[in-house]
Amino acid sequence: MPSSDQKIPVVIRRFVECATTFFYVGYLPLAPGSMASAAGAGLAFLLKDQPFWYGIVFVVVTWIGFKASGIMEGFCRRKDPGCIVIDEVSGVMLAFMALPWRIDVFWATYFLFRAFDMFKIYPANRFEKIPGGTGIMMDDIMAGIYTNIVMQIAVRLAGIGG
Numbered sequence: 001m002p003s004s005d006q007k008i009p010v011v012i013r014r015f016v017e018c019a020t021t022f023f024y025v026g027y028l029p030l031a032p033g034s035m036a037s038a039a040g041a042g043l044a045f046l047l048k049d050q051p052f053w054y055g056i057v058f059v060v061v062t063w064i065g066f067k068a069s070g071i072m073e074g075f076c077r078r079k080d081p082g083c084i085v086i087d088e089v090s091g092v093m094l095a096f097m098a099l100p101w102r103i104d105v106f107w108a109t110y111f112l113f114r115a116f117d118m119f120k121i122y123p124a125n126r127f128e129k130i131p132g133g134t135g136i137m138m139d140d141i142m143a144g145i146y147t148n149i150v151m152q153i154a155v156r157l158a159g160i161g162g
Helices: 010-020 032-046 051-076 086-096 104-119 131-156
Strands: none
Touching: 010 131, 032 086, 032 104, 051 086, 051 131, 086 104, 086 131, 104 131
């Protein structure tokens, strides 16, 4: 549980914690990043037929992630604590954006995103060194961009339509 900061009202602290842990998924004892990626993939699936709302939810999640992750980092008193998983949700939503919804595409996208997130290929490895919410969010956004580019090419080469 993050330590409290008396300058921030309790309701704001609770919102920040709930948002950045993506409804407390970040506190799961095993693989919270993978679980949050799965939750984000589920959210993407729920919104797959509503591109307008998909975009709105992605923008809101990402904006909250940028704003709240640095605050949560301060509550936890350490850089990029593992309980912050809103970055995985944002990144995986970006990874799935505008891809056809097929089971093979789904699993390839999910595992490719997790690999890009773990291996932090340049410039993602540089972004994570930026302090605060920007550093927390940007490496996962880059993983989402890398994944989406690779998967857009793969589905076209495979002749898979939407």
